[in-house]
Each structure stands twice: as C-alpha cells, then as structure tokens.
Amino acid sequence: MTESKQLQDLAINAIRFLSADGVQQANSGHPGLPMGAAPMAYTIWTRHLHHNPANPAWANRDRFILSGGHGSMLLYSLLHLTGYDLALDELKRFRQWGSLTPGHPEFGVTPGVETTTGPLGQGFANGVGMAMAEAHLARVFNRPGYELIDHFVYAIVTDGDLMEGVASEAASLAGTLKLGKLVYLYDDNQISIEGSTDLAFTEDRGARFEAYGWQVQRVADGLDVEAIDRAIQAAKLDPRPSLIMVRNIIGFGLPTRAGTAKAHGEPPGDAELNGAKQQLDWPIEPRFFIPDEALAHFRQALGQGAQAEAEWQSKLDCYRAEYPELAAELQRRLNGELPQGWNADLPVFPADEKGIATRASSGKVLNALAGKLPELFGGSADLAPSTNTWMNDFPAYSPEQPEGRNIHYGVREHGMGSIVNGMAYHGGVIPFGATFMVFSDYMRPPVRLSALSHLGSIWVFTHDSIGVGEDGPTHQPVEQLAALRSIPNLVTLRPADANEVRVAWEIAIENRHRPTALVLTRQNLPTLDRSIYAPAENARKGGYVLADLGGSKPQVILMASGSEVALIVAAGQRLADKGIAVRLVSFPSWELFNDQDQAYRDSVLLPNVELRLAIEAGLSQGWHRWTGLKGRVLGLDHYGASAPAAEVFRQFGFTIENIEKIASEMLK
Secondary structure (H helix, E strand, O other): OOOOOOHHHHHHHHHHHHHHHHHHHHOOOOOOHHHHHHHHHHHHHHHHOOOOOOOOOOOOOEEEEEEOHHHHHHHHHHHHHHHHOOOHHHOOOOOOOOOOOOOOOOOOOOOOOOOOOOOEEEEEEEHHHHHHHHHHHHHHHOOOOOOOOOOOOOOEEEEHHOOHHHHHHHHHHHHOOOOOOOEEEEEEEEEEEOOEEHHHHOOOOHHHHHHHHEEEEEEOOOOHHHHHHHHHHHHHOOOOOOEEEEEEOOOOOOOOOOOOOHHHOOOOOHHHHHHHHHHOOOOOOOOOOOHHHHHHHHHHHHHHHHHHHHHHHHHHHHHHHOOOOOHHHHHHHHHHHOOOOOOOOOOOOOOOOEEEEEEHHHHHHHHHHHOOOOEEEEOOOOOHHHHOOOOOOOOOOOOOOOOOOEOOOOOOOHHHHHHHHHHHHHHHOOEEEEEEHHHHHHHHHHHHHHHHHOOOOEEEEOOOHHHHHOOOOOOOOOOOOHHHOOOOOOOEEEOOOOHHHHHHHHHHHHOOOOOOOEOOOOOOOOOOOOOOOOOOEEEEEHOOOEEEEOOOOOOEEEEHHHHHHHHHHHHHHHHHHHHOEEEEEEEOHHHHHHHHOOHHHHOOOOOOOOOOEOOOOOOOOHHHHHOOOOOOEEEEOOOOOOHHHHEEEEEOOOOOOHHHHHHHHHHH
C-alpha cells in the first residue's frame, strides 16, 4: 500500500463530496455513480494512470474514459484534484451557462476530457478505437529500446453501457483483436434508473465478456482499494482486453438512498447530503471542502506527470538521433499535419458518357491517397468489395499485424462508427468507416458525436439512392440524406461525377476538425467534360455553376446533387435547344455552400431568377431553402421499389423528359 488507509479514505471522500456538492449546488445531476465508484476511480488515477495534468495533450499519456458520462462530476473532481487547469470555481458552476463543467463530459471543452460521453456505450466503444490506434502506431514507430507509443486505455463503464448494443459490438471486436491495452472497470452496482437491473438485465455479464475473449475479474467489495489495485495490475499483464467487475453501492454513504434508484439521477437534497457527510465523518460546511492532505496527495500527479513526460521526451530525442526519418514522421502525425504533396497525382478522370460509379471512383482516389497518407486507416462493416474501401497495397489490421491499415469491422455499423471516433480522439491516424447509405441510421449516434466533438472522422456511405435498384426499399435510402444534412457541423458531400469525388476526398482529408460524409452511387454516372463544364474543384464551395446554356441571362435554374446532375445537364441542353436560357448548378454540399458569403451564393443562385427546380432522388425536405417560394423540387417523399435501377428512376419521374416537362411548365 502506497499511502495510509486514513489518507486513502480522506482522498476518496474528497472525490465523493466534491461530486455530491456540485450536483447539489446545481440542483441537477447524478450523484450516485461518483459516490459509489470513487474508490475505483481513485485507484486508477493515483496508482496506474500515467498522465501529465500540465499537458493534457501529451502523446503517450494513458487515456481515461468515463463512459457513464452522467457521472461527470466524478471526472471533474479528479481533474481538479490532480491539477488540471480546471478551477474549483468551475466545479461550483457545474451545469451552468458557459462553465467548463457541462452536464456530460465534452471533448474540447474541459481540459483532460478525452471523449464526449453520456450517450451510453459510446465511451466504451471509443476506447476500443483508441486502443486500436495505440497498437497500430506502436507497431509502426516503436523500435527496440524506444517504446514511444505505449499506453493503456482505462474506462469506468456502467450497467447502462453494457446494456447498449454498441458496447456488445465493440467488445466483440476488441476480443477478436486481442486489445490488451484496454482495462475497463465495471461499476457493478446493479441499479438502473427504473430500479434493480434484475428487471431487464439478468444475463451473466462476466460470462458474456469471457465469450468475447476478454479477461474477466471480479472484485466483491468496491471499497477494497487493494483488491481493485491487484486486479488492475493483473489486467495490465494479460494480452486480452480486461473487464474488472467491481461490486459497488450506488450513492454510497447516502443515509436513505444508497443502493437505490433514487441515488442515480437527482440531487440528494441538503438533509440527505449532510447525513452522508456525518456518516462518513466529513465536515458539513463548507461545501466543496478539500482537506490539504488529500489535495497534496492528488497533486503529486503534477510532479509525476512532468517527470514521466520529460523521460519520454528524452527518449524521443535519442530516437530522433537514431531514427530521424521515423521521428519526423511520428511528430508530423501526432501534430495532425499533412505531408507535402499529399494530394499530388490524384486521379483525374477523362470525360466519359458511360462513366463510372462514384463508389468506384472513390476507391481509386482512396488508393491513390493511401500511398501518400500512411495515417489513412479504416475499413467497412463487412462491405469492402461493395463500398470500394479496401486499400490494395496494405495488409489487414490484426493482432498479428497491427501495422495493417485495412480494418475488418464485421457487420457492426454502430460499433464501427464509435470506434472510428475513438481513433480520431486518439490522434496519429485519419480514420474512416464505410457502409451502405441506408445503414447510416445504425450509426447515427457516433456520426452526431463526431460533429459535436469536432472530429475529423470520415464516413463513406455508398448505394446512395433508389439507384440501388433490385434490392428494393429496404436498401434504398430515401430519408437518410436529409437526416445527415440535419446534423450541425457535419459536411455532407454527394459528388456528381468521378472528378467531384476526388475533390470530395480532398475536402474530407483537410477537414481535421469537422467530420465529412461522402455519399456515393452504386450505379455508373457520366464523367462530365470539364472543358465544357466548370472545373470540379469548384465543388469546394458546395454549390457552383456548371454552365449557362442558351444565353447569358438564365430564365430558370436547374440544380441537383450526385447522380441527378447528369439528368439536369441533359435536360438543360434540351431546354437550351428550345431557346430557353438555363443555368445548371451542381450542389454537392449544402454545408459548404452555406459557408460561402452571401455575394457568392447570390452569384450562383441569382436572386432575380425565381424559377428554380431542384432534383434529387431523396426527400425534398430542405431544398425549398434554395429553390425559394416560386421554385419546385422533384424529390422522393416516399419509399422506393424493387426493380432495375433505370426502371425505378423512370417510374418515379427522374428522367430527362420529366425534368424538361416540369421546367417548361414553370416557364408558362
């Protein structure tokens, strides 16, 4: 034991009551998890976690995830106590406007918070992505005597986390990949919001994780720091991911609420909180009391962290002298910098009426990028041959070859999304995940969280419309494009041809603090003749003028994204042949178009041209923002049908003839 039992208890109670005082002062929050889980959090943070509170971005720090993010005051208390730049006044402003202590942990808001958690299961799966990134970088860069990338991922996970399907998906993959740097402590308090977990969660959780290929240990008494410590030590020595089931009491110390659902998600009240303090021999006043001895004990993390980072930096300096090229590459990747010439020599596709599916041109661009960007790291949910997301010259990631860059996620879309985010949080890689567009619904939570957390995650969604054809309405996305566009801070790109695909990938790679969704076709699309039509590079602005046909003063504007751009090009030419002046607008990204200034937007969508027709094989929802009051939308506000793609498009009116007819009617 490295400290006296008296000091240990004092420090643990400091965590408990800082957390409870914060919840009570806010009159909002979750006191149960912090009060019950404080001993195991204390054990991780004082005996195992390698970190430097003065530099939360130290590359070789251990990562700590509070997957049960509702217990956020536990994390905020630990961050303050160990010396992160989180003042006590911020704990007193828990859940208040503008504070650094929001209701659930948010990446980029609070120093030391590694991942945005709260939606249960997400943090659990993020940790799997972090461990994958760690193993990959370690294999690529470490050399004998220079274990520069060597850190663990610790997490506190809850009953709710383990109930969520995303955790099962991620745990299954983690076991398959033998991610031994994962050490998860399970707050096994057997209480959820509605009552006992026996109401809905009766399986043998330990046996389930053993079946996944995890090491499972059980600590019968969550107050026993030494037993928890021994379990963590054993976990760190095991090549498998580890789950330590710690039997805790939710709301420990609360006189009438401990061990009950009432402890979970509401302030304890002054009487209950004071009773807990009396029971655990803690001063009732002042609130937010921190004993000097406890604070000094926690603040040892500053000196220890500074020393650990200095030793690591010294090792890096020696590594740089011996392996200068590797060191420079490692530093570049850890800094998130792109190499010189990363987008040189990307495919430029010649004009071709038969064309190529944008999923196929995407595969060609991805493979060209893979040779220039060694940090490009990802795969698909068992769909690589269909999504064209296999990097041909590189092996698959596996326990034996963690240097591999192609990831077999299995049929686990939700888990894949959260794992991709975990890699993005970790850094040193540019992660992507791919599936069919219709299955973006399965992974909406991590897509949303990538946007909320300003991550550079790349989402590749193929088979983007009724162009899927014979597979029918179960696999034909209709509402998904509108759903993606509704996510703030997500850039959704639906390129019109192969050259717009190239530009879309460049945008995705450059956007390291904003996620990108690439929406791609199954069916071939003509590759536009860019000697006639505007350069594909203009897609960077989200919407741009492809051409003005039939005169310099447009009477009608035809706009479309993706596969429907070829339709407006052909229909526009027919209208021009009739003497009608037509403007053609390719509109791959509403978000990027909205980022442009008003003058540019007006130069594309001329304010004095009120006759505008938008064409897209998806929900019409949202298009009226761009078409205006007198404009129209040819969309798909119902589900598709099973038939060859060309026939489905014809039956639903997505034809050159119908577009010409609608535009002509608008002009009457």
